[in-house]
Amino acid sequence: MSAAANQATSQHLCHPGEDCSKVPTCGNVANCTDHGICVDYDTCLCDEQWAGDKCDQFSCAALDHCSGHGRCVDIDVCYCEQGWTGSSCVTPDCPAVNQCSRQGDCIGPNVCQCISGYQGLNCSQAQSCPELQECNENGACVTSSEGQKECRCFPGFSGASCDHPDCTEQNNCTNHGSCIEPNLCQCDSGYTGNDCANFSCEALSYCSGHGRCVSFDTCSCDPGWSGGSCSIANCSSKSDCSSQGTCVAPNTCECFPGFQGEDCSEENLPNENPPIFQQDRYDATIPENQPVGTTIITVCANDTDSGRNGEVRYRLVQTGLDDENFAVHPTSGVITSVVEFDFESLEHTSFSIIVEAFDQGVPTLTGTATITINITDQNDNKPVINIPPDTEYNLQTISPIGFHVTIVQATDADRSHDNSKITYGIPSVSPFVSIDATNGSVTVTSALQSGTYLVRVSASDHGSPPKTDERSFRMIVTNVSTNTAPQCPDDQRYEIASHNLTIGSTIATIEADDHDNGPNGNVSYSFKTKAGELANLFSIDPSTGRIYVETEVPQFNDTFSVVSMTVEVRDNAVDSMSCETNVVVVIMAPEFSGTVPDNVFPTTTPLAKTSEPQTTPFDESTAGSTTQPDITTEETESSTVLPTSERASTTKEYEGITSPTTTEDLPVVVEARFRGVMKIVNRGWNDELWDQESNEFKILAAEVQQELNNLFNNSNLGDTFDSAEVTGFS
Numbered sequence: 001m002s003a004a005a006n007q008a009t010s011q012h013l014c015h016p017g018e019d020c021s022k023v024p025t026c027g028n029v030a031n032c033t034d035h036g037i038c039v040d041y042d043t044c045l046c047d048e049q050w051a052g053d054k055c056d057q058f059s060c061a062a063l064d065h066c067s068g069h070g071r072c073v074d075i076d077v078c079y080c081e082q083g084w085t086g087s088s089c090v091t092p093d094c095p096a097v098n099q100c101s102r103q104g105d106c107i108g109p110n111v112c113q114c115i116s117g118y119q120g121l122n123c124s125q126a127q128s129c130p131e132l133q134e135c136n137e138n139g140a141c142v143t144s145s146e147g148q149k150e151c152r153c154f155p156g157f158s159g160a161s162c163d164h165p166d167c168t169e170q171n172n173c174t175n176h177g178s179c180i181e182p183n184l185c186q187c188d189s190g191y192t193g194n195d196c197a198n199f200s201c202e203a204l205s206y207c208s209g210h211g212r213c214v215s216f217d218t219c220s221c222d223p224g225w226s227g228g229s230c231s232i233a234n235c236s237s238k239s240d241c242s243s244q245g246t247c248v249a250p251n252t253c254e255c256f257p258g259f260q261g262e263d264c265s266e267e268n269l270p271n272e273n274p275p276i277f278q279q280d281r282y283d284a285t286i287p288e289n290q291p292v293g294t295t296i297i298t299v300c301a302n303d304t305d306s307g308r309n310g311e312v313r314y315r316l317v318q319t320g321l322d323d324e325n326f327a328v329h330p331t332s333g334v335i336t337s338v339v340e341f342d343f344e345s346l347e348h349t350s351f352s353i354i355v356e357a358f359d360q361g362v363p364t365l366t367g368t369a370t371i372t373i374n375i376t377d378q379n380d381n382k383p384v385i386n387i388p389p390d391t392e393y394n395l396q397t398i399s400p401i402g403f404h405v406t407i408v409q410a411t412d413a414d415r416s417h418d419n420s421k422i423t424y425g426i427p428s429v430s431p432f433v434s435i436d437a438t439n440g441s442v443t444v445t446s447a448l449q450s451g452t453y454l455v456r457v458s459a460s461d462h463g464s465p466p467k468t469d470e471r472s473f474r475m476i477v478t479n480v481s482t483n484t485a486p487q488c489p490d491d492q493r494y495e496i497a498s499h500n501l502t503i504g505s506t507i508a509t510i511e512a513d514d515h516d517n518g519p520n521g522n523v524s525y526s527f528k529t530k531a532g533e534l535a536n537l538f539s540i541d542p543s544t545g546r547i548y549v550e551t552e553v554p555q556f557n558d559t560f561s562v563v564s565m566t567v568e569v570r571d572n573a574v575d576s577m578s579c580e581t582n583v584v585v586v587i588m589a590p591e592f593s594g595t596v597p598d599n600v601f602p603t604t605t606p607l608a609k610t611s612e613p614q615t616t617p618f619d620e621s622t623a624g625s626t627t628q629p630d631i632t633t634e635e636t637e638s639s640t641v642l643p644t645s646e647r648a649s650t651t652k653e654y655e656g657i658t659s660p661t662t663t664e665d666l667p668v669v670v671e672a673r674f675r676g677v678m679k680i681v682n683r684g685w686n687d688e689l690w691d692q693e694s695n696e697f698k699i700l701a702a703e704v705q706q707e708l709n710n711l712f713n714n715s716n717l718g719d720t721f722d723s724a725e726v727t728g729f730s
Helices: 002-011 027-034 063-067 095-103 130-137 168-175 202-209 238-242 644-655 670-681 695-713
Strands: 036-040 043-046 069-073 077-080 105-106 111-114 139-143 149-153 177-180 185-189 212-214 217-222 245-249 252-255 281-289 294-300 312-316 327-328 334-337 352-357 366-376 391-396 404-405 422-425 433-435 441-444 451-461 467-476 493-498 506-510 523-531 538-540 546-549 561-570 576-590
Touching: 027 036, 027 043, 063 069, 063 077, 069 451, 095 111, 095 366, 139 644, 149 217, 168 177, 168 185, 185 644, 202 217, 238 245, 238 252, 281 294, 294 366, 312 327, 391 404, 441 538, 493 506, 506 576, 523 538, 538 561
Parallel strands: 281 366, 391 467, 493 576
Antiparallel strands: 036 043, 069 077, 105 111, 139 149, 177 185, 212 217, 245 252, 294 334, 312 352, 327 334, 352 366, 404 441, 422 451, 433 441, 451 467, 506 546, 523 561, 538 546, 561 576
């Protein structure tokens, strides 16, 4: 770090009597990660938005440190624990109880305080008032101060059981109707209006729209109309249509076939010419999502005849295919939509309809035109990124540049090319990573620093205008772990009378050692395997390793019963490691008074109990350590199980001998291990032995197996076992 940079991040607090010429440094705490100042050796004073020894953790100080109900994942961004919400996680949330059904207050995570009249965990249960018809669902059943149930009516209802709607604002329907809901009248026949105060002339077809109702069932007709219901038009100035037509409106005649003229007094000339469209084929487009009734195109046909013979009307030819989606105006020829099209849900996006033009002559003559209508795609769907909420990715500071973090994928429901084509990006500057614009691959672009980072990614389509979706994920970067495996105690066996096994009684407590700090040193216990007729009797406390009786001991037929359990001890590190130990319990029936034979116990006991073997080059100078290569075999009931330290010293004692004179006093496991070590010492450790697929390694393994076969054949192991195999190098 340069002197200038150090000066910018170091600000020593000099006390009286100190040598203030010495400027402290914070190299071991990443120089406060540029988010604070160095105030003493390896001691940082963090900026307000940062925390931690290295000032590399977000603090959310402005949000009251997430109110103790969440964790800070970015600058002033809290990720709330379940049951809390709000920017600072201070507001209790009740999603599991339907937000108290909006009939109570959420006073804690999924804890409701119901308002009067409601009860239950989610305040959804109203108090019951069957004697009051449950308030006719127009009020809430409550308990009065005198302890009596009564109805508290909703606004607009009254009565003991809330069965009377109130229409006082509508003058109680003016006595010409019934109040059916609060301030809603159902008028009697002949009356209308909000308060039923107006006459309707309902029995007179509401004066046919050509007059006004002036009294009960009495119409006053508009000029040109007559009759009790104002339904008769007056065509007196048109000679009453010469009795050769119908008066359809004041002074408007509709002539019978064969007649024409304003008063239908003229006979039609011969209908000689059909209507002819200006085009045989029309092409039109309409964007999706347009409202019903949108004008698409106007067609036009001409008829050279005069009079009614030349009057043109339009209609759709019913083909049963596409015509149900469109309509044509009979006189103007305007074609409109009768549905709202969704491009993505259409089986086909091009429609063909036939419009027919026909005249009013006798006989009627027609002409047709074909109209092709294409529906075009609009960019009405934005891309949807498939990153679930709370997504996290764990990386280590040694992850190299180019390391693949994840692939962001998005889908766009639009079907056209540009509207569905997606480009990926990172909207704001994101430390350490970038995203491929085409395939969404997120990779590391610079050296990682430990901490939690919020990465926001985007997916945009190529529509006009483009639509974009954004999602975030957390990237948790940790330092390279120095975790070591826990150390398990030696295998144990117990002989217990069945009457001493009571529910809750302790059989044994497994105590493993783990010298790591923090989560790496916290271990949990579990059964990896359990075998035996009464195996389900026992459980283990995951935090203490206590093996105890969980259920009552049943009757069993044998004089004793054996339960074999393998206990796994695992630490809580990110790259967790484990060890194993075996516990054998012999449960003796009350009448059993003999000796349990040795051959009932398991015959396989691992020498080393670690989570995974570590291959280490052999060095004669370290031959006495317990991390040298191990070769194990199955033990017989007559072999001696040595503690780990004794095995190591026994092996070390013979490692200096190139050809031992006798191995009769060696336990089988130690002798096999000793011979394997000798084979490695005599051959020498080559780099090829790191690769278990190399010929060098395979030759060594074959030679060690041969030594083991010789040992097996010269012992009494064949009475119990079929063969012995090298289980591995560790």
